[in-house]
Amino acid sequence: MSSTSPCLTCGACCAFFRVSFYWGETQGAGGGVPDNLTEQCGPLRSCMSGTNNPAPRCTALLGDVGGAVRCTIYDNRPSPCRDFQRSGEDGQENADCDRARAAHGLPPLVLPPLPVEAETA
Template structure:
């Protein structure tokens, strides 16, 4: 039986909508897995994915064309906010709406 394809692979709205802040302990240099080069320091305790505090928002790890075919360049090493984000959640629907996409449940 074929595995279902994630709707996230044709979306990417969350990666082009929200600021992504996380503990510096998730950085590779601090024993975590998130590559330091794709982040900026917020303060001594918090790091942020590059591009998520710019306008327009676009995470530096996002690859591909939004709404068509996208991916995360560091999927296996992504920070906790990305790991915890749920497809089809209220936040997902808000991000999709901001980019002219219908909610996943529609």
């Protein structure tokens, strides 16, 4: 079984949702998210540049959705990105992941099979 994350060949969530978060996560406020990749989207909210558009795409996403992708600020990404779980992670479906993938013509991720319990004699 491969340990490579399917996220490295997806990126759909980064090109589907607005990524908004508390402004205190930006570097200018003492956080880690680079200021030059954010914009203000409310009195106390910032969002990743490019995601506050009718056709969102985070400016930190490098590559083609559905191909090879990566986050250029992965270690400094905001909390919504850190908290987002791909479908199948921890054995749980994520309808938001599946919806973002579908919007880009990608199939839902297949959940891993449940472990088979050992038979008792």
